[in-house]
């Protein structure tokens with residue numbers, strides 16, 4: 001969504017304050033919260049599947065670099081522009097195309113902020129082995145920070161959880177420390193990247209309420225994205 005210079009400065013200030021507070025957090029404190037909640041991965045693979053409530057995996061730049069360096073897929077093959085739910089639903093034809101308006105520029109490009117893992121036609125993560133085989137993660141050792149820390153994430157220096165059957169189970173002291181380090185590291189990197197995204201952000205002319213031009217492009221089966229990430233602005237064309 002387009003925003004003014006002043007608003008951008010406010011966002012940067014807010015993110016910098018949060019980053020400062022995040023770097024003050026102690027691993028032991030986060031680990032104690034993890035033990036209080038409790039967690040043990042049941043290896044069910046549910047969070048990777050399309051029938052999970054939200055299996056989108058946002059990618060940090062270091063995730064993209066690691067996976068593209070060591071997996072068999074290139075970044076273009078495994079990543080997709082990250083868009084909010086309403087944009088994804090509109091592009092899939094599940095909701096009104098007017099939901100695209102706030103994210104569409106006068107040239108018909110959809111603006112996105114960051115990247116996520118691609119999913120297969122059935123909605124499963126592109127790296128999830130087929131269910132009739134083992135349902136295992138094919139890039140387990142390279143998996144994104146979000147997957148390494150699921151179902152935990154931090155926002156406003158507080159620990160949050162996503163839907164997961166493993167919550168509430170005992171976690172050992174050693175495992176809680178290990179996981180807390182990963183959760184904190186992810187949180188700090190997310191904030192650092194957020195600040196860079198704001199700094200690199202290039203304002204775009206909003207399409208207004210006239211999205212006919214975009215609709216013409218969609219009818220031809222293509223979506224043109226402009227992705228704002230921590231390294232700058234990128235163009236990506238995707239088949240619908």
Ligand code: SF4
Nearest residue numbers: 048125127128137147
């Ligand atoms: S990368 Fe691996 S752990 Fe993460 S969602 Fe995909 S299959 Fe699951």
